[in-house]
Amino acid sequence: MDNPTAQNILIIINDGPYGNERAYNALRLGMNLAKRAEAIVRVFLVGDGVACAKRNQTTPQGYYNVERMLKPILKRGEVAV
Numbered sequence: 001m002d003n004p005t006a007q008n009i010l011i012i013i014n015d016g017p018y019g020n021e022r023a024y025n026a027l028r029l030g031m032n033l034a035k036r037a038e039a040i041v042r043v044f045l046v047g048d049g050v051a052c053a054k055r056n057q058t059t060p061q062g063y064y065n066v067e068r069m070l071k072p073i074l075k076r077g078e079v080a081v
Contacts, residue, residue, distance in 0.1 A: 001025050006040045009033055013049035017066040018059070023052050027069040034076040041077035043070070 012031050015022040027043070034041045045052055052066045059065040070079055 002036070004048040006038055007036075009039055009041050011041065011043045011044060013045050013052060014047040016048035017054075018063050021048060024064055024068055024069070027052070027066055027073070029072045030077070031069060033046045036071050041073055043073055044080065045081045048056065051077065053081055 009030075011026050013023050013026050017023045030041050030043055033039045053070060055067065057065060057067045073079060
């Protein structure tokens with residue numbers, strides 16, 4: 001992660017994983033940015049957003065599993081709680 005030309009991107013998620021689409025949209029953005037070689041993506045989970053990183057989530061019908069959405073970001077970026 002020591003690329004001098006890299007773009008540092010910080011995404012802060014403070015809403016819970018389900019009930020609205022804020023966490024989903026933030027993680028979707030993070031996943032797409034993490035695919036770029038010139039981007040360093042960091043996701044900071046705070047408040048209710050910490051629940052996004054909970055293992056073995058029971059995903060409500062009609063929602064995406066945000067736990068699975070964090071995994072591609074973890075491969076190329078960082079997630080902090």
